[in-house]
Amino acid sequence: MNDNQELIEMIGTVLIIVFILPFFILILLIVQMIGAEINEEKSTKSMEVIISSVSPQVHFMSKLISANVFAILQGILLILYSVIGIVIRLLTTGTSGVGSVVGASEVGKISEYINMFTSSELATRLVSGIPFFIILILLSFFAYSLFIGVLASMTTNMEDYNQIQTPVMVFLMIGYYLAIFASVYQGSIFIKLAAFIPFISGILAPVLYTLGEMSILDLIISIGLLAGTCALLYKYGLRIYKAGILNYSSCLLYTSPSPRDRSLS
Numbered sequence: 001m002n003d004n005q006e007l008i009e010m011i012g013t014v015l016i017i018v019f020i021l022p023f024f025i026l027i028l029l030i031v032q033m034i035g036a037e038i039n040e041e042k043s044t045k046s047m048e049v050i051i052s053s054v055s056p057q058v059h060f061m062s063k064l065i066s067a068n069v070f071a072i073l074q075g076i077l078l079i080l081y082s083v084i085g086i087v088i089r090l091l092t093t094g095t096s097g098v099g100s101v102v103g104a105s106e107v108g109k110i111s112e113y114i115n116m117f118t119s120s121e122l123a124t125r126l127v128s129g130i131p132f133f134i135i136l137i138l139l140s141f142f143a144y145s146l147f148i149g150v151l152a153s154m155t156t157n158m159e160d161y162n163q164i165q166t167p168v169m170v171f172l173m174i175g176y177y178l179a180i181f182a183s184v185y186q187g188s189i190f191i192k193l194a195a196f197i198p199f200i201s202g203i204l205a206p207v208l209y210t211l212g213e214m215s216i217l218d219l220i221i222s223i224g225l226l227a228g229t230c231a232l233l234y235k236y237g238l239r240i241y242k243a244g245i246l247n248y249s250s251c252l253l254y255t256s257p258s259p260r261d262r263s264l265s
Contacts, residue, residue: 020179022078023137023203024172026071030141031148031168033067035161038152038245047245056242064145071141126210132219133206139226140202144168146230147199150237153244175203182207196222198229 041047050059148168155161178191182204185191192213195205201222208214214222 027144030067030071034063034149035152039158039161060241068141129209135223136202143230146233150240153241171199175200179204179207198226
């Protein structure tokens with residue numbers, strides 16, 4: 001294996017740790033927050049009081065905005081605390097603490113990888129793609145929030161909600177494992193096509209772009225498809241949400257809004 005191939009696999013492993021795993025955890029946080037809040041309001045019948053004061057659209061957006069703002073702040077704090085920890089370590093000991101984690105014999109090799117990375121095209125691609133990565137992440141958060149909010153409105157208790165989370169977990173796990181193997185199966189047409197699929201592109205496209213498997217145009221296409229999915233989910237999902245939040249039966253059959261529903265909206 002040549003040095004370039006070894007560098008690519010090393011960067012792929014690092015991307016999994018610093019990007020894919022936090023993204024995965026934050027999505028799960030959003031899913032649990034929205035689902036738990038909607039189910040609690042429905043189970044305590046406080047939903048009826050809330051909807052009598054505000055429209056379902058306002059209620060829906062409040063859930064989405066609060067969950068997404070919380071997840072974004074958690075991500076920012078995670079980055080901030082990591083930087084503060086590294087700075088404190090450098091000021092107090094003069095080292096970054098890598099040697100205490102991987103062993104002194106590996107520090108020289110890791111330093112060599114870092115030098116190779118900073119002088120390679122990968123570093124340039126990573127920096128140039130950051131604005132697109134941020135847009136993809138934010139749109140992914142919003143898409144998952146819309147999707148899980150609609151699903152949660154059709155449930156009446158946490159048991160039902162735990163079962164209906166399966167589609168979300170399937171998308172997350174597919175994107176997670178494809179991102180893991182992206183650096184191993186380079187040039188795979190299947191993985192590249194999967195990076196254009198909404199709900200998966202947010203976790204997979206940044207990794208493929210950094211590894212040189214996608215271009216800026218591909219990222220823009222992924223962003224456009226994801227934004228279109230968010231628009232469709234909001235337009236048609238809101239109708240289901242309006243019918244579902246005041247429905248306490250075990251299954252939801254969508255019907256045309258009643259005059260009362262129209263007045264609330």
